[in-house]
Amino acid sequence: TQLLEQSPQFLSIQEGENLTVYCNSSSVFSSLQWYRQEPGEGPVLLVTVVTGGEVKKLKRLTFQFGDARKDSSLHITAAQPGDTGLYLCAGENTDKLIFGTGTRLQVFP
Amino acid sequence: GAGVSQSPRYKVAKRGQDVALRCDPISGHVSLFWYQQALGQGPEFLTYFQNEAQLDKSGLPSDRFFAERPEGSVSTLKIQRTQQEDSAVYLCASSFPGGNTIYFGEGSWLTVV
Numbered sequence: 001t002q003l004l005e006q007s008p009q010f011l012s013i014q015e016g017e018n019l020t021v022y023c024n025s026s027s028v029f030s031s032l033q034w035y036r037q038e039p040g041e042g043p044v045l046l047v048t049v050v051t052g053g054e055v056k057k058l059k060r061l062t063f064q065f066g067d068a069r070k071d072s073s074l075h076i077t078a079a080q081p082g083d084t085g086l087y088l089c090a091g092e093n094t095d096k097l098i099f100g101t102g103t104r105l106q107v108f109p
Numbered sequence: 110g111a112g113v114s115q116s117p118r119y120k121v122a123k124r125g126q127d128v129a130l131r132c133d134p135i136s137g138h139v140s141l142f143w144y145q146q147a148l149g150q151g152p153e154f155l156t157y158f159q160n161e162a163q164l165d166k167s168g169l170p171s172d173r174f175f176a177e178r179p180e181g182s183v184s185t186l187k188i189q190r191t192q193q194e195d196s197a198v199y200l201c202a203s204s205f206p207g208g209n210t211i212y213f214g215e216g217s218w219l220t221v222v
Contacts, residue, residue, distance in 0.1 A: 006151075031209065042113070042200055042213025043152070088151050096142065096165060097211065099151035 003027050004089055004100035012106045013079055021074045021087055021103045029091030029098075032065055032072045037086040079107045111135075113214035115201050121220045122191045130186045130217045134203030141184050142211065143176055144200040152200055158184060159206060191221045 004025045013019055023032070031050045035043035047056050049065035049072065056063045060083075062075040072089055084107050089100040114133040122128050134141050140159055144152035145168075154168040160181035169176070173191075178184040188195055198218050204211040 004151075033209075041215050042202070044213070045210055048209045086149075090151075094165075095140075096154050096157050098154060099144075102149065102151040104149065 003093075003098050004091055006087075006089060006100040006103045008103060009101065010104050010106075012108070015080055015107055015109050016078050017107075019076050019079060019105070021076075021105075023072045023074075023089035023100050025070050025091060027091065027093070028069050029093065030069075031092045032069070033090045033092070033097065034063055034072070034074055035088040035090060035099075037088060043086075043088055076105075079105075081107045081109050083107050113201055113203055113212050115199075115214035115217050117217060118215065119218045119220075121222060124192060124221055125190050126221075127187065127189045128191055128219060130188075130199050130201075130219070132184045132186070132201030132203075132214060134182065134184070134201070135212055137205075138203035138212075139181075139206045140204045140211070141178060142202040142204075143184070143186050144202065145170075146198045146200055146216070148197075155186070155199075188219075191219075193221050195219060196221045 007022045033048045034046045037043040047063045052067045052069045054065045060077045064073045087103045090097040116131045142157050143155040146152040156176045157165040158178045161178050173189045175187045198216040200216045202211045202213045
């Protein structure tokens with residue numbers, strides 16, 4: 001059973017558009033991570049957020065951890081075809097990661 | 110090796126057959142995790158080892174699933190009497206204990222026919 005719900009489930013946009021992916025839970029997590037996964041590969045860590053309200057930027061990607069540490073968002077500015085992939089949030093729960101349902105992003109040139 | 114290595118990469122099993130999936134973690138990584146990922150979904154936790162000790166196996170879906178890490182390095186996930194619903198990618202990951210970063214292998218793709 002997934003404790004983390006992501007929305008939207010699918011997102012198909014044109015190059016240059018902005019987008020936001022949401023990750024919501026009723027549980028509090030000590031930290032939350034975002035991963036990107038490409039077909040045939042394992043997830044690769046993008047960022048870890050630890051403090052409620054924390055904002056981290058990674059080039060065109062902005063990650064925010066909710067004040068109550070139950071939710072998070074990922075915002076991509078000026079999306080590029082190379083951003084295409086499955087984006088996963090994951091909350092730390094007693095030494096293991098609980099993954100979200102995933103958001104599949106397709107960016108067309 | 111430099112990363113987490115899993116084998117086989119692809120496995121087709123007939124229903125009822127037993128399968129064994131192997132994971133070689135990054136050298137020195139104490140923690141090892143197994144996840145199951147259905148097509149288009151997020152990975153679901155199966156089990157977790159610290160060295161040779163299996164600290165959490167709450168995610169194993171049935172008693173047909175068994176994992177071991179006898180010497181605290183290589184781990185094997187065994188699935189007995191496979192069923193079609195076992196078809197998925199099985200991901201292995203490793204990390205230092207308490208480390209924020211876990212590293213995933215490329216996964217073993219299991220198809221049960």
